[in-house]
Amino acid sequence: MQFSEDLVRTLQTRLSDLRFYTGLIDGKPGLLTQTAVIDFKVHHKLRARAYPGPITLKTMFSDSASRKPNNPVLSTEPAWMTEAVRLKGIREKAGPGSNPEILEWAEDLDLHYPDDDIPWCGLFVAHCMRVGAPNDERPQNILGARNWQPFGVQCEPVLGSILVFWRGSRSGWQGHVGFYAGEDDKAYHVLGGNQSNAVTVARISKSRLLSARWPASVPVSGKPVRQSANGSLSQNEA
Structure with a gap:
Protein backbone atom coordinates (compact mmCIF):
# COMPACT_ATOMS: atom_id res chain seq x y z
CA MET A 1 0.00 0.00 0.00
CA GLN A 2 2.01 2.97 -1.29
CA PHE A 3 0.32 6.05 0.16
CA SER A 4 1.45 9.06 2.15
CA GLU A 5 1.29 8.89 5.93
CA ASP A 6 -1.47 11.51 5.99
CA LEU A 7 -3.62 9.53 3.56
CA VAL A 8 -3.11 6.28 5.47
CA ARG A 9 -4.10 8.06 8.67
CA THR A 10 -7.24 9.35 6.93
CA LEU A 11 -8.05 5.80 5.77
CA GLN A 12 -7.51 4.41 9.27
CA THR A 13 -9.74 7.08 10.79
CA ARG A 14 -12.54 6.43 8.31
CA LEU A 15 -12.27 2.65 8.68
CA SER A 16 -12.27 3.05 12.45
CA ASP A 17 -15.46 5.14 12.25
CA LEU A 18 -16.99 2.34 10.18
CA ARG A 19 -15.79 -0.28 12.73
CA PHE A 20 -13.53 -2.13 10.29
CA TYR A 21 -10.25 -0.94 11.84
CA THR A 22 -9.44 -1.37 15.54
CA GLY A 23 -5.76 -0.45 15.61
CA LEU A 24 -3.64 2.59 16.22
CA THR A 56 -12.97 1.74 -3.03
CA LEU A 57 -12.12 5.26 -1.88
CA LYS A 58 -15.27 6.70 -3.44
CA THR A 59 -17.37 4.06 -1.70
CA MET A 60 -15.55 4.42 1.61
CA PHE A 61 -16.07 8.18 1.84
CA SER A 62 -19.61 8.23 0.49
CA ASP A 63 -22.78 8.52 2.53
CA SER A 64 -23.72 5.02 1.37
CA ALA A 65 -20.76 3.38 3.14
CA SER A 66 -22.13 1.05 5.80
CA ARG A 67 -20.62 0.19 9.14
CA LYS A 68 -19.40 -3.27 10.02
CA PRO A 69 -22.25 -5.18 11.68
CA ASN A 70 -21.95 -5.80 15.39
CA ASN A 71 -20.67 -9.26 16.21
CA PRO A 72 -21.53 -10.31 19.77
CA VAL A 73 -18.54 -12.64 19.93
CA LEU A 74 -15.91 -10.33 18.49
CA SER A 75 -17.20 -7.34 20.42
CA THR A 76 -15.87 -8.89 23.64
CA GLU A 77 -12.40 -9.34 22.15
CA PRO A 78 -10.08 -6.40 22.85
CA ALA A 79 -8.19 -4.85 19.93
CA TRP A 80 -4.83 -6.19 21.08
CA MET A 81 -6.23 -9.72 21.12
CA THR A 82 -7.56 -9.27 17.59
CA GLU A 83 -4.05 -8.34 16.51
CA ALA A 84 -2.55 -11.31 18.38
CA VAL A 85 -4.98 -13.73 16.70
CA ARG A 86 -4.16 -12.23 13.31
CA LEU A 87 -0.47 -12.96 13.85
CA LYS A 88 -0.89 -16.66 14.65
CA GLY A 89 1.61 -18.64 12.63
CA ILE A 90 4.28 -15.93 12.45
CA ARG A 91 7.57 -17.77 12.91
CA GLU A 92 11.14 -16.73 13.53
CA LYS A 93 13.58 -17.54 10.74
CA ALA A 94 15.69 -20.62 11.39
CA GLY A 95 19.45 -20.20 11.11
CA PRO A 96 21.07 -16.96 9.97
CA GLY A 97 18.79 -13.99 9.44
CA SER A 98 15.51 -12.97 11.05
CA ASN A 99 11.85 -12.67 10.20
CA PRO A 100 11.55 -9.04 9.01
CA GLU A 101 8.05 -8.70 10.48
CA ILE A 102 9.32 -9.46 13.99
CA LEU A 103 12.14 -6.95 13.52
CA GLU A 104 9.58 -4.40 12.32
CA TRP A 105 7.67 -4.72 15.60
CA ALA A 106 10.83 -3.70 17.43
CA GLU A 107 11.51 -0.84 15.05
CA ASP A 108 7.99 0.53 15.59
CA LEU A 109 8.65 0.40 19.34
CA ASP A 110 12.04 2.15 18.94
CA LEU A 111 13.75 -0.93 20.37
CA HIS A 112 17.18 -2.21 19.41
CA TYR A 113 16.46 -5.81 18.52
CA PRO A 114 18.89 -7.22 15.95
CA ASP A 115 18.02 -10.93 15.85
CA ASP A 116 14.91 -13.03 16.36
CA ASP A 117 17.02 -15.64 18.19
CA ILE A 118 16.66 -13.28 21.17
CA PRO A 119 13.52 -14.35 23.11
CA TRP A 120 10.61 -12.30 21.77
CA CYS A 121 7.52 -13.22 23.80
CA GLY A 122 7.64 -9.77 25.45
CA LEU A 123 8.16 -8.08 22.10
CA PHE A 124 5.04 -9.80 20.74
CA VAL A 125 2.96 -8.61 23.70
CA ALA A 126 4.36 -5.07 23.39
CA HIS A 127 3.52 -4.94 19.70
CA CYS A 128 -0.06 -6.07 20.29
CA MET A 129 -0.51 -3.60 23.14
CA ARG A 130 0.89 -0.81 20.96
CA VAL A 131 -1.90 -1.57 18.49
CA GLY A 132 -4.70 -2.11 21.00
CA ALA A 133 -3.82 0.05 24.02
CA PRO A 134 -1.27 2.62 22.84
CA ASN A 135 -1.72 4.99 25.79
CA ASP A 136 -0.56 2.55 28.47
CA GLU A 137 3.01 2.78 29.62
CA ARG A 138 4.97 -0.34 28.75
CA PRO A 139 7.78 -1.84 30.87
CA GLN A 140 11.16 -0.19 30.39
CA ASN A 141 12.55 -3.53 29.21
CA ILE A 142 9.72 -5.17 27.28
CA LEU A 143 11.83 -8.23 26.44
CA GLY A 144 11.97 -9.35 30.07
CA ALA A 145 8.81 -11.41 30.53
CA ARG A 146 8.61 -10.85 34.28
CA ASN A 147 8.85 -7.10 33.74
CA TRP A 148 5.22 -7.23 32.63
CA GLN A 149 4.06 -8.07 36.18
CA PRO A 150 3.43 -4.42 37.17
CA PHE A 151 1.86 -3.47 33.81
CA GLY A 152 -1.58 -1.87 33.93
CA VAL A 153 -3.84 -3.28 36.63
CA GLN A 154 -4.28 -6.66 38.26
CA CYS A 155 -7.22 -8.72 36.99
CA GLU A 156 -8.56 -12.23 36.92
CA PRO A 157 -7.39 -14.40 33.99
CA VAL A 158 -9.93 -13.55 31.28
CA LEU A 159 -9.97 -13.35 27.49
CA GLY A 160 -7.28 -10.90 26.39
CA SER A 161 -5.54 -10.51 29.73
CA ILE A 162 -1.75 -10.60 29.83
CA LEU A 163 -0.50 -13.66 31.71
CA VAL A 164 3.00 -13.67 33.23
CA PHE A 165 4.58 -17.03 34.09
CA TRP A 166 7.77 -18.21 35.72
CA ARG A 167 10.18 -20.54 33.98
CA GLY A 168 12.87 -22.62 35.65
CA SER A 169 11.81 -21.69 39.19
CA ARG A 170 9.34 -19.29 40.76
CA SER A 171 12.14 -17.45 42.56
CA GLY A 172 14.37 -17.20 39.47
CA TRP A 173 14.53 -14.57 36.75
CA GLN A 174 13.28 -16.50 33.73
CA GLY A 175 9.70 -16.08 32.60
CA HIS A 176 7.18 -16.07 29.80
CA VAL A 177 4.36 -13.71 28.86
CA GLY A 178 1.39 -14.07 26.52
CA PHE A 179 -2.36 -13.56 26.24
CA TYR A 180 -5.15 -15.57 27.84
CA ALA A 181 -7.09 -17.41 25.13
CA GLY A 182 -8.88 -19.90 27.39
CA GLU A 183 -8.37 -22.49 30.11
CA ASP A 184 -9.08 -26.02 31.23
CA ASP A 185 -8.86 -27.47 34.74
CA LYS A 186 -5.06 -27.65 34.79
CA ALA A 187 -3.79 -25.10 32.29
CA TYR A 188 -4.22 -21.72 30.70
CA HIS A 189 -4.33 -21.68 26.91
CA VAL A 190 -1.87 -18.93 26.05
CA LEU A 191 -1.64 -17.13 22.72
CA GLY A 192 1.94 -15.97 22.70
CA GLY A 193 5.11 -15.38 20.74
CA ASN A 194 8.26 -17.47 20.88
CA GLN A 195 6.23 -20.60 21.66
CA SER A 196 7.98 -23.28 19.62
CA ASN A 197 9.64 -20.31 17.86
CA ALA A 198 6.29 -19.04 16.59
CA VAL A 199 3.06 -17.28 17.54
CA THR A 200 0.96 -20.21 18.72
CA VAL A 201 -1.42 -21.28 21.47
CA ALA A 202 0.23 -23.33 24.22
CA ARG A 203 -1.15 -25.00 27.36
CA ILE A 204 0.77 -23.68 30.38
CA SER A 205 0.22 -25.04 33.89
CA LYS A 206 -1.86 -22.79 36.14
CA SER A 207 0.68 -23.40 38.90
CA ARG A 208 3.24 -21.32 36.98
CA LEU A 209 1.13 -18.15 36.82
CA LEU A 210 2.66 -15.10 38.49
CA SER A 211 0.19 -12.40 37.50
CA ALA A 212 -2.71 -11.51 35.21
CA ARG A 213 -2.74 -7.92 33.95
CA TRP A 214 -4.99 -5.56 31.98
CA PRO A 215 -4.19 -2.13 30.50
CA ALA A 216 -5.25 0.64 32.89
CA SER A 217 -6.70 2.76 30.06
CA VAL A 218 -9.28 0.14 29.05
CA PRO A 219 -12.08 -1.21 31.29
CA VAL A 220 -11.76 -4.93 31.92
CA SER A 221 -14.22 -6.61 29.57
CA GLY A 222 -12.96 -10.15 29.08
CA LYS A 223 -14.49 -13.28 30.51
CA PRO A 224 -13.12 -16.75 31.31
CA VAL A 225 -13.26 -19.16 28.37
CA ARG A 226 -13.51 -22.90 29.00
CA GLN A 227 -11.68 -25.15 26.54
CA SER A 228 -10.87 -28.83 26.21
CA ALA A 229 -7.58 -30.06 27.65
CA ASN A 230 -6.09 -31.08 24.31
CA GLY A 231 -2.33 -31.40 23.94
CA SER A 232 0.51 -31.69 26.41
CA LEU A 233 1.61 -29.00 28.84
CA SER A 234 4.30 -26.63 27.64
CA GLN A 235 7.51 -27.03 29.63
CA ASN A 236 9.80 -24.35 28.15
CA GLU A 237 8.50 -21.55 25.93
CA ALA A 238 11.86 -20.02 24.97
Missing part, protein backbone atom coordinates in the same frame (compact mmCIF):
# COMPACT_ATOMS: atom_id res chain seq x y z
CA ILE A 25 -4.20 5.68 14.03
CA ASP A 26 -0.51 6.01 13.15
CA GLY A 27 -0.35 6.51 9.39
CA LYS A 28 1.51 3.23 8.88
CA PRO A 29 0.05 0.86 6.26
CA GLY A 30 0.56 -2.32 8.26
CA LEU A 31 -1.26 -5.62 8.01
CA LEU A 32 -4.02 -4.53 10.38
CA THR A 33 -4.84 -1.61 8.05
CA GLN A 34 -4.68 -3.85 4.98
CA THR A 35 -6.99 -6.40 6.63
CA ALA A 36 -9.47 -3.62 7.43
CA VAL A 37 -9.44 -2.49 3.78
CA ILE A 38 -10.10 -6.06 2.62
CA ASP A 39 -12.93 -6.50 5.14
CA PHE A 40 -14.49 -3.23 3.99
CA LYS A 41 -14.30 -4.28 0.34
CA VAL A 42 -15.78 -7.72 1.00
CA HIS A 43 -18.63 -6.15 2.97
CA HIS A 44 -19.34 -3.74 0.09
CA LYS A 45 -19.02 -6.45 -2.59
CA LEU A 46 -15.80 -5.07 -4.06
CA ARG A 47 -12.77 -7.07 -5.18
CA ALA A 48 -11.04 -8.31 -2.03
CA ARG A 49 -7.59 -6.73 -2.35
CA ALA A 50 -5.67 -4.70 0.22
CA TYR A 51 -5.14 -1.85 -2.27
CA PRO A 52 -7.82 0.89 -1.94
CA GLY A 53 -8.30 2.07 -5.51
CA PRO A 54 -10.54 4.91 -6.74
CA ILE A 55 -13.78 2.89 -6.57
